[in-house]
Amino acid sequence: MIGRLNHVAIAVPDLEAAAAQYRDTLGAKVNPPQDEPDHGVTVVFIELPNTKIELLYPLGDESPIKGFLEKNPSGGIHHICYEVEDILAARDQLRAAGARVLGSGEPKIGAHGKPVLFLHPKDFTGTLVELEQV
Helix, strand or coil: CCCEEEEEEEEEEHHHHHHHHHHCCCCCECCCCECCCCCCCEEEEEECCCCCCEEEEEEECCCCCHHHHCCCCCEEEEEEEECCCCCHHHHHHHCCCCCCCCCCCEECCCCCCEEEEEEEEECCCCCCCCECCC
């Protein structure tokens, strides 16, 4: 069902400093910040030859990243994202297997402009999993 790793998302307390570290220290291609109001985050994508890193920063007081950073003030890995061919079929198959889909269960449009869903971390060894339709 799952395809390639699309990205690893890291919540950061200082988006500018984190982007500079990837660009200046690690020599990575860093894209400009983009606000994603539907998800309550500002994101910066770091392009790597085989995947991406997504830096997450809170956008607004209701951002889920704000709570994550309160518990993890230095930041940390927030979720991993896998690609799927058909997000609705993947959702239905996962639900049938007992996995919990977060939110309403209906896909939202993610930062790449494609449908995404999140799966409960307690069902995946403590890891928040995002699925993105490709």
